[in-house]
Amino acid sequence: MVIMNIVNIKKSYKKKNVLNNITLSVEEGSCVGILGGNGSGKSTLLSVLAGVLKPDGGSVDWMGQDLLHNKELRTQILGYVPQGNPLLEELTAWDNLLLWYDKNTLKQELESGVLAMLGIPEFIKVPVNKMSGGMKKRLSIGCVVAANPKVLLLDEPSAALDLVCKERIYNYLKDYKQQGGRILLATHDVQELDLCDKWYILKNGFLTPYEYDGNVHHLVGKL
Amino acid sequence: MTRFRIYLLAQMKRVKKALPAVLIMTLLLTGCIALISKVMLIADSSSEKKQKVQIGLVGDISGSYLGFGISALQHLDSSRFAIEFIEMEEEEARDRLNHGTLSAFVIVPEGFVEAAVRGENMPLTYVSTSGSLRLGSMIMNELVNTISSLLTESQNAIYGMQNYLVNNGMSDIYWQATDELYLRFLDFILGRTSVYELEIMCLSGNLSMIGYYLCGFTVLFLLLWGIAGSPLYIKKDHALPALLSSKGQNTLSQMAGEFVAYFVLMATSFLLVIVLVAVAMGLTGFTLPEWEREGIGILFGFYVKMLPVAAVICAMQLLLFELTSDMVSGILLQFLCALSLGYLSGCFYPISFFPESIQMVQPLLPTGVAVNYGGNLLMEESTAIEMVLLLGYLLLFLVLATAMRKRKIAGNR
Numbered sequence: 328m329v330i331m332n333i334v335n336i337k338k339s340y341k342k343k344n345v346l347n348n349i350t351l352s353v354e355e356g357s358c359v360g361i362l363g364g365n366g367s368g369k370s371t372l373l374s375v376l377a378g379v380l381k382p383d384g385g386s387v388d389w390m391g392q393d394l395l396h397n398k399e400l401r402t403q404i405l406g407y408v409p410q411g412n413p414l415l416e417e418l419t420a421w422d423n424l425l426l427w428y429d430k431n432t433l434k435q436e437l438e439s440g441v442l443a444m445l446g447i448p449e450f451i452k453v454p455v456n457k458m459s460g461g462m463k464k465r466l467s468i469g470c471v472v473a474a475n476p477k478v479l480l481l482d483e484p485s486a487a488l489d490l491v492c493k494e495r496i497y498n499y500l501k502d503y504k505q506q507g508g509r510i511l512l513a514t515h516d517v518q519e520l521d522l523c524d525k526w527y528i529l530k531n532g533f534l535t536p537y538e539y540d541g542n543v544h545h546l547v548g549k550l
Numbered sequence: 551m552t553r554f555r556i557y558l559l560a561q562m563k564r565v566k567k568a569l570p571a572v573l574i575m576t577l578l579l580t581g582c583i584a585l586i587s588k589v590m591l592i593a594d595s596s597s598e599k600k601q602k603v604q605i606g607l608v609g610d611i612s613g614s615y616l617g618f619g620i621s622a623l624q625h626l627d628s629s630r631f632a633i634e635f636i637e638m639e640e641e642e643a644r645d646r647l648n649h650g651t652l653s654a655f656v657i658v659p660e661g662f663v664e665a666a667v668r669g670e671n672m673p674l675t676y677v678s679t680s681g682s683l684r685l686g687s688m689i690m691n692e693l694v695n696t697i698s699s700l701l702t703e704s705q706n707a708i709y710g711m712q713n714y715l716v717n718n719g720m721s722d723i724y725w726q727a728t729d730e731l732y733l734r735f736l737d738f739i740l741g742r743t744s745v746y747e748l749e750i751m752c753l754s755g756n757l758s759m760i761g762y763y764l765c766g767f768t769v770l771f772l773l774l775w776g777i778a779g780s781p782l783y784i785k786k787d788h789a790l791p792a793l794l795s796s797k798g799q800n801t802l803s804q805m806a807g808e809f810v811a812y813f814v815l816m817a818t819s820f821l822l823v824i825v826l827v828a829v830a831m832g833l834t835g836f837t838l839p840e841w842e843r844e845g846i847g848i849l850f851g852f853y854v855k856m857l858p859v860a861a862v863i864c865a866m867q868l869l870l871f872e873l874t875s876d877m878v879s880g881i882l883l884q885f886l887c888a889l890s891l892g893y894l895s896g897c898f899y900p901i902s903f904f905p906e907s908i909q910m911v912q913p914l915l916p917t918g919v920a921v922n923y924g925g926n927l928l929m930e931e932s933t934a935i936e937m938v939l940l941l942g943y944l945l946l947f948l949v950l951a952t953a954m955r956k957r958k959i960a961g962n963r
Contacts, residue, residue, distance in 0.1 A: 374960075377795075377796035379959055380959075409792045410787070411787030413794075414790065422560065426560050
C-alpha cells in the first residue's frame with residue numbers, strides 16, 4: 328500500500344505562521360478531511376502540496392521521493408482542484424478539456440471514462456460563461472483528473488452547488504476512492520464530511536486529529 | 551506538444567472568439583479618435599476669413615492720403631491676409647465689438663485730414679473691449695498704433711513738403727516731389743517684409759504637425775484599445791494560473807502565452823485601422839508631408855515598424871490587468887492610464903507646448919519613447935535608442951506582470 332506522508336510542512340506570511348509543522352498521511356482508497364474556519368490555512372496547505380506555493384520547510388513523501396522537490400513526479404501524482412474554476416470562460420467544455428487531454432483520450436473519456444461519469448458530455452459544446460456553477464465544477468474536476476492522479480487535492484469542491492450537482496460529484500469521488508484513489512479535502516460542508524475517513528482541524532496553524540461522529544454542534548465549537 | 555504551445559493554442563482560440571466584438575470596439579474607438587483628430591487639425595487650419603482680425607474704421611477717410619494708404623494696406627500689402635479693415639458707422643462698430651465679431655475699431659475724428667494739413671496732431675481713437683486685453687489684443691493694439699502713426703506721419707510729411715516747396719518758390723517740382731515721396735512711403739510700407747524672414751517652427755525636429763499627430767494618435771489608440779481587451783484578460787480569480795502552476799507551467803510561460811495572443815489581437819485591430827486610413831487616404835488623396843512622394847504602401851510599412859510599440863503597450867496593459875480583479879476598476883484603470891500617459895507623452899498636444907518639467911519626463915515614459923520612435927520613423931531618422939528603450943520596457947512590463955501574477959496566485963490560496 329502506497330501512502331502519501333506529509334511531514335512537518337511550514338509556511339508563514341509576514342511573520343504569521345499559517346502552517347506549523349503539519350504532519351499527516353493519506354492512505355490508498357481513503358479520504359482525509361481538513362476542517363477549519365475561514366482563513367485558517369486550509370487552502371494554503373493544499374496550495375503548498377500542489378506546488379503552487381513554496382513551503383518554508385517540510386516534505387511530502389511518496390515512495391521515498393519528496394514530491395515538493397520533484398516537479399515531474401508531483402504533476403503525475405497530484406491533481407489539484409482550486410477553490411475557483413480553473414477554466415477559460417470564452418471556450419467550450421471541449422476546448423477547455425483539450426488543455427489537459429489529447430484528442431483521442433478525450434473522446435474515450437467522454438464515451439466511457441471519468442468524464443462520462445461526471446456527466447460532461449451533456450454540455451460538451453457549451454461555452455463556460457453559459458454554464459451553471461455545477462457544470463463548471465464538474466468540468467474543473469474533469470480537467471484535473473486528466474492524468475489519472477493518484478491523489479486528489481480538493482479545495483471546497485461543492486461550495487455553492489445545488490444538491491443534484493453535489494450528489495454527482497460525491498458519487499464520482501466515492502468511485503475514485505473505491506478504485507484506490509486518495510483524497511485530501513479542505514471543506515466547510517457537512518455533507519462532504521461524510522465522505523471522509525479521517526478528519527483534522529486546522530486552527531492557528533496547528534493540525535489536530537478530530538473524530539467526527541455527525542455532531543455538527545460539537546464540531547463548530549472546535550473550529 | 552509542450553504545455554506552452556497547448557496553452558498558447560487555447561489563448562489563440564479565445565482571441566478568435568473575441569475578435570468580432572473587439573473589432574467592433576476598435577471601429578468605435580477609431581471613430582472617436584478620428585473625431586478628436588478632426589477637431590484638433592481642422593481647427594488649426596480653419597478658413598482664411600475666420601483667421602483674419604477685423605478692425606472697424608469709423609469716420610470719413612475718403613479723398614485723403616489716409617484713405618489711400620488704408621486702401622493700399624487692404625489690397626496690396628501682405629498684412630491683408632491677417633487684418634481686414636472695414637468701414638462702418640460707429641454704432642454698428644460698437645454693436646459688432648460687443649458681439650465679438652469685431653476685434654476693435656478706429657475712430658477717425660472729423661477734421662482729421664484738415665488738421666493734418668495744418669500740421670496739427672489730432673489723435674485717432676482706438677476702441678477695444680476690456681475682455682480682449684490678451685496677448686493677441688495687445689499685439690493688435692501695437693499694430694494699429696504703428697499703422698496709424700505711419701499713415702498720419704507720412705501724410706503730415708507730404709503736406710509739410712508741399713508747403714515747403716510752395717513757400718520756397720519750388721512749385722514747378724510740386725507734383726513730381728509729391729509723387730516721389732508718396733511712392734517712397736508706399737515702397738517703405740509694402741516692402742517692409744524684406745526686413746524679416748518668416749520661419750515656422752516645427753513641432754518636433756523636422757516633423758510636420760500632421761506627422762506628429764499621426765504618431766501621437768497611434769500611441770493613444772493603442773493605449774485606449776486596452777479597454778477592448780479588458781473583458782478577455784481581467785481575471786476574477788487565479789484558479790487556472792494556480793492549476794497550471796501545479797501542473798508545471800510556470801507563471802512566466804503562462805504570461806508569455808497570453809502576451810502573444812493579446813499581441814496578435816491588438817495587431818489585428820491595429821491593421822484594421824491602418825486599412826481604414828489607407829482607404830481614406832486613397833479616396834481623398836490626403837497624405838503626410840513626409841510621405842508626399844510615396845504610395846499608400848508606406849502606411850503598411852509604418853504599421854509593421856510600429857509593431858514594437860504595440861508589443862510594449864500590450865505588455866503594459868497585461869501588467870494593468872494583473873493589478874485589478876474586477877471589470878469596472880480594470881476598465882477605469884486602463885482608461886485613466888491611457889489618458890494620463892497619452893497627455894504626458896504629447897499624444898494630445900505637441901510636447902513643446904508643455905512646461906519644461908514635463909518635457910524632461912516625456913522621453914523617459916514608455917509612451918513618450920513610443921511617440922518619439924514613431925516621429926523618427928516618419929523622418930527616416932535612427933530609431934536605435936528608442937528601440938533599445940522599447941525592448942527594455944517590454945521586458946520590464948512582462949517581468950512585473952509575471953511577479954504580480956505570482957503574488958496573485960499566492961493570494962488565491
